[in-house]
Amino acid sequence: MKQTSDGGYILGGTSVSNFSGNKTENCIGGNDYWIVKTDSIGNIQWQNTIGGILNDNLTSVMQTADGGFILGGYSESYIFGDKTENCLGDFDYWIVKTDSLGNIQWQNTIGGILEDELFALQQTADGGYILGGKSRSDISGDKTENSQGGYDYWIVKTDSIGNIQWQNTIGGSINDELNSIHQTADGGFILGGFSGSSISGDKTENCLGGYDYWIVKTDSQGNIQWQNTLGGSVNDFMYSVRQTADGGYVLGGNSNSNISGDKSENCLGFDDFWIVKTDVAGNIEWQNTIGGSFIDWMSSVQQTNDGGYILSGSSASNISVDKTENSLGDIDYWVVKLDTAGYIQWQNTIGGSNADRLTSVLETTDGAYVLGGWSWSDISGDKTENVMSLRILGCKIKRSIQFDKGAIVF
Numbered sequence: 001m002k003q004t005s006d007g008g009y010i011l012g013g014t015s016v017s018n019f020s021g022n023k024t025e026n027c028i029g030g031n032d033y034w035i036v037k038t039d040s041i042g043n044i045q046w047q048n049t050i051g052g053i054l055n056d057n058l059t060s061v062m063q064t065a066d067g068g069f070i071l072g073g074y075s076e077s078y079i080f081g082d083k084t085e086n087c088l089g090d091f092d093y094w095i096v097k098t099d100s101l102g103n104i105q106w107q108n109t110i111g112g113i114l115e116d117e118l119f120a121l122q123q124t125a126d127g128g129y130i131l132g133g134k135s136r137s138d139i140s141g142d143k144t145e146n147s148q149g150g151y152d153y154w155i156v157k158t159d160s161i162g163n164i165q166w167q168n169t170i171g172g173s174i175n176d177e178l179n180s181i182h183q184t185a186d187g188g189f190i191l192g193g194f195s196g197s198s199i200s201g202d203k204t205e206n207c208l209g210g211y212d213y214w215i216v217k218t219d220s221q222g223n224i225q226w227q228n229t230l231g232g233s234v235n236d237f238m239y240s241v242r243q244t245a246d247g248g249y250v251l252g253g254n255s256n257s258n259i260s261g262d263k264s265e266n267c268l269g270f271d272d273f274w275i276v277k278t279d280v281a282g283n284i285e286w287q288n289t290i291g292g293s294f295i296d297w298m299s300s301v302q303q304t305n306d307g308g309y310i311l312s313g314s315s316a317s318n319i320s321v322d323k324t325e326n327s328l329g330d331i332d333y334w335v336v337k338l339d340t341a342g343y344i345q346w347q348n349t350i351g352g353s354n355a356d357r358l359t360s361v362l363e364t365t366d367g368a369y370v371l372g373g374w375s376w377s378d379i380s381g382d383k384t385e386n387v388m389s390l391r392i393l394g395c396k397i398k399r400s401i402q403f404d405k406g407a408i409v410f
Contacts, residue, residue, distance in 0.1 A: 001360040001372035004063050007040040011372060012061030012071060015049065021388040023049070028081040030055040033071055035102055048102035052077020054087075056094060059133075060121045064097070068105065070129060071096040072121040075109065085109040088141035093118040093131055095162055108162035112137025114147075116154060120181045127160040130189060132181035135169065142167075148201035149173035153191055155181065155222055168222040172197020174207075176214060180241045184217070188225065190249060191216040192241030195229065205229040208261035213238040213251055213274075215282055228282040232257020234267075236274060240300040247280040250309060252301030255289060265289040268321045273298040273311055275342060288342040292317020294327075296334065299359045299373075308345065309338040310369060312361035315349060325349040328381035333358035333371055352377020354387075 001011050015034035018026040023034075024047060032051030035058070038044055050056070050071070058073040075094035078086045082096075084107060092111030095118070098104055110116070110131070118133035135154035138146040143154075144167060152171030155178070158164055170176070170191070178193035195214035198206040202216075204227060212231030215238075218224055230236070230251070238253035255274035258266040263274075264287055272291030275298075279285055290296070290311070298313035315334035318326040323334075324347060332351030335358065339345050350356070354377040361371050378386040 001362060001370070002062050003362055003364055003370070004037070005067065007365065008045065009038045009040075009042070009370065009372075010061055010063060010069055011036040011038065012058050013374075014057045014073075017388075022047075025049040027051075029053040029077055031057050033058040033073060033096065035061060035069065035071060035098075037102065046102055048098070050082045050096060050104065051075075052083030053080035054078070056083075057117075059117075059119045062121070062123065064123050065127065067100040069098045069100075069102065070121060070123060071098065072118045072131060074117040074133070082107075083109070087111075089113040089137055090115045092116050092141075093133060093156065095121065095129065095131065095158070097162065106161055108158070110142045110156060110164065111135075112143030113140035114138075115151075116143075119179050122182055124157070124183050125187065128165065129158045129160075129162070130181055130183060131156040131158065132178045132191060134177040134193075143169070145169040147171070148176075149197065150175035151177050152201075153178040153193060153216065155189065155191065155218070157222065166222055168218070170202045170216060170224065171195075172203030173200035174198075175211075176203075179239045182242060184243050185247065187220040189218045189220075189222070190241055190243060191218065192238050192251060194237045194253070202227075203229070207231075209233045209257055210235040212236050212261075213253060213276065215241060215249065215251060215278070217282065226282055228278070230262045230276060230284065231255075232263030233260035234258070236263075239298065240302075242302050244277070244303050245307065248285065249278045249280075249282065250301055250303060251276040251278065252298050252311060254297050262287075263289070267291075268296075269293045269317055270295045272296050273313060273336065275301055275309065275311065275338070277342060286342050288338070290322050290336060290344065291315075292323030293320035294318070295331070296323075300361060302361075302363070304337070304363050305367065307340045309342070310361055310363060311336040311338065312358050312371060314357045314373075322347075323349070327351075328356075329353040329377055330355040332356050332381075333373060335361055335369065335371055350382045351375070352383035353380035354378070356383075
């Protein structure tokens with residue numbers, strides 16, 4: 001979700017729905033990209049369902065300098081529907097450029113022989129695009145480097161019409177999965193995700209636990225300048241990294257590590273928000289473990305106009321430790337505002353009686369916040385509209401989330 005230049009919003013995700021409810025087009029294959037443009041108060045202005053014959057999963061959308069939109073995700077579809085190129089492997093990066101009304105202008109399928117899944121993209125200062133995700137393909141198709149082991153970070157730079165300019169496969173001998181990438185003030189890039197690799201390949205530090213935060217800074221051509229592995233003795237998964245006004249970086253994700261390694265606070269529940277502020281070279285300046293006594297997942301972090309930070313995620317915790325409100329259902333939206341030093345200023349638990357998962361938050365031009373994600377709740381709690389019915393093969397089904405010793409059972 002992003003705010004657009006006219007004050008409205010562009011929403012992007014994945015849909016398996018046919019014409020029904022708010023959907024104005026049938027599903028094309030399995031999962032399709034679905035983009036929705038709204039006005040400043042959330043009324044739908046237009047929408048487009050984009051896909052091929054199999055599964056196409058949209059993970060990132062943003063408005064481009066020309067007023068159109070760039071969509072990114074991963075696809076296993078062959079030429080069919082909106083897909084103009086065959087799948088190169090199990091899944092490929094699939095970027096789609098649209099005009100200001102969501103009509104496709106161009107697209108590119110980028111990948112190797114195995115799985116290549118795009119999770120982040122951004123338009124760069126030169127009008128091109130930087131794409132980031134994970135890959136386990138060896139040299140094949142568009143891949144010019146072999147896998148280092150398992151999944152690797154895979155960054156791809158394109159020109160303004162999606163042609164590859166350069167790429168880099170970055171990883172160690174186990175799994176390394178990139179979730180966030182942004183161009184930095186010096187024209188380079190900051191990469192954020194998580195790693196299970198010890199020293200091997202491009203990894204220069206051993207793993208501290210099961211998985212650790214792994215940030216990598218590159219120059220403008222994708223060459224590594226520095227990196228840092230951050231974590232505790234169990235699992236730490238980073239989903240968001242942003243450069244801050246002072247030139248440093250803020251990292252956000254989940255942790256279930258106690259005091260160990262880089263962790264300075266014990267886990268508060270099964271999983272907690274873990275926010276880390278670094279200097280310009282990736283050295284830790286401060287950190288905060290935030291959560292309740294059960295499960296709390298962070299999805300994104302960004303700096304706010306007052307120099308603080310806004311955290312988005314989901315929580316199943318009742319009042320306990322940092323949580324000041326009980327859960328309203330299985331899991332709720334949980335938004336937390338921090339000051340410049342990482343201390344909580346306010347928070348809000350928002351949801352209905354079922355599962356509500358917050359995936360994106362943004363500060364608007366008037367200083368407010370808009371939260372976006374998905375919901376399985378009918379009218380209850382904070383929900384003022386019922387969920388649309390999900391029908392598969394003519395049977396109405398209901399999905400809920402249950403928790404069993406920290407695991408999620410669907």
